[in-house]
Amino acid sequence: DQQVKQNSPSLSVQEGRISILNCDYTNSMFDYFLWYKKYPAEGPTFLISISSIKDKNEDGRFTVFLNKSAKHLSLHIVPSQPGDSAVYFCAASSRTGGADGLTFGKGTHLIIQP
């Protein structure tokens, strides 16, 4: 059973607009959430994270929102740029620090249209 779900395999957004990537989780023990970005033929790179004690974390153009009651988080990218075209993975951990491994979603392929 998938514990971290990214229900949109792909998303197309116009350059300059807002990109919203969604992620749902089922395990109520998850207490730390991360987003990773992956280009083809490269390893994923860490983008932004949020602890379950917060509901928002912002870093430049990237903001992650967490709704614990709905077990839902989202990544907002504003404004979207061509270099943002990549696969985005949502990940969750059930123990702070992730020493026992992150659980990843299947990823959303974001395509930024010029």
Next chain:
Amino acid sequence: DVKVTQSSRYLVKRTGEKVFLECVQDMDHENMFWYRQDPGLGLRLIYFSYDVKMKEKGDIPEGYSVSREKKERFSLILESASTNQTSMYLCASSFTGVDYGYTFGSGTRLTVV
């Protein structure tokens, strides 16, 4: 520049061969991980290690084993490669702590023929 280095970018092996995938990190991280990435399945955890000589099974350990003799090196071993192990293999490492994300290597694309 700190990094996680995977020994091969591309590898082609025959069914039944023993395959070693090597990963080295220079960040003094305690934790190291092996994932595989397949289309439509995302990243799945194979094995991880939180200390030298320690190893824990992830979600899909069948057909794999690991070795961590030194803190900086974590090896993934396919005892007898099969075609369903054709995949992109990603190594990652991290400190233990709430504010640390994982650092991933560039990946090894393994094809078993």
